[in-house]
Amino acid sequence: MATTTADSVGVQQTPNERTLPTKTIARITGLLYLVIFVTAGFSEGFVRASLIVPGDATTTAANIIAAEELFRLGIVSDLIAFAADAVVAVLLYVLLRPVSRTIALIAASLRLIAHPAIASINMLNQYMALQLLSGDEYLTAFTPDQIDALALLFLTAHSYGYLIGGIFFGLHLLVLGYLLYKSSLFPAILGGLIAIAAIGYLTESFTFFLVPTYEPIASTVVLVTAVLGEIVLALYLVVKGVRTDQSVTSEAA
Numbered sequence: 001m002a003t004t005t006a007d008s009v010g011v012q013q014t015p016n017e018r019t020l021p022t023k024t025i026a027r028i029t030g031l032l033y034l035v036i037f038v039t040a041g042f043s044e045g046f047v048r049a050s051l052i053v054p055g056d057a058t059t060t061a062a063n064i065i066a067a068e069e070l071f072r073l074g075i076v077s078d079l080i081a082f083a084a085d086a087v088v089a090v091l092l093y094v095l096l097r098p099v100s101r102t103i104a105l106i107a108a109s110l111r112l113i114a115h116p117a118i119a120s121i122n123m124l125n126q127y128m129a130l131q132l133l134s135g136d137e138y139l140t141a142f143t144p145d146q147i148d149a150l151a152l153l154f155l156t157a158h159s160y161g162y163l164i165g166g167i168f169f170g171l172h173l174l175v176l177g178y179l180l181y182k183s184s185l186f187p188a189i190l191g192g193l194i195a196i197a198a199i200g201y202l203t204e205s206f207t208f209f210l211v212p213t214y215e216p217i218a219s220t221v222v223l224v225t226a227v228l229g230e231i232v233l234a235l236y237l238v239v240k241g242v243r244t245d246q247s248v249t250s251e252a253a
Helices: 022-051 057-066 068-096 101-132 137-141 144-182 188-210 212-239
Strands: 017-021 247-251
Touching: 017 022, 022 057, 022 068, 022 212, 057 068, 057 144, 068 101, 068 144, 101 144, 144 188, 144 212, 188 212
Parallel strands: none
Antiparallel strands: 017 247
16 A cells, blocks of 8 residues: 655645646746736726726617627636636645645635636626627617617626625635735735735625725725735746745646
């Protein structure tokens, strides 16, 4: 019967496993994190910000029809971000499981629920808005004003879904901040910055549902805290990787 030995970060190795440098995993995680920032930022900060006019269904519909390819590109860009996020969730689990497998698994699960799950399904709201504006014959059952209003309703529903996902993502960041703080691979300050970002996400989502009049302020808070925490973490992962050059294990293919 084969024996197992502990590797440098306390993970059990078996003969069918091979070691991977933690710096390599960390830098891949950081690069994917930057991909998420670029793609999600393009979709939310450029595409939707330039096409959707809150409260104005007619102008919003006209903008989307005139820039349909850009709107579709925004959908695809979001899906790329969510796919990358699924991989980031797994890689962060691999990096942080030496602190606590259970807590690292909770963090990964919350992230997978927030973006790859809720956010991906939420994209149906954007696509349904596009379908309403497609001009298909069966849509003649609605008047043009009704179609425009329904399209804006789906786009508004998408923003609600985004905030629902933000609750799970904020909880993920809260747990992630604790893991980073306790891990020997990362400086404790990263954990603090991520915890602040978590508070930003949670503040935005709960403010919107409880006291929506203050939602613009909460949105500014989350923008600042996310930039301060998540981008710093992503850049640290890309540039530095980890504090010490250790190894984690992965099963051989």
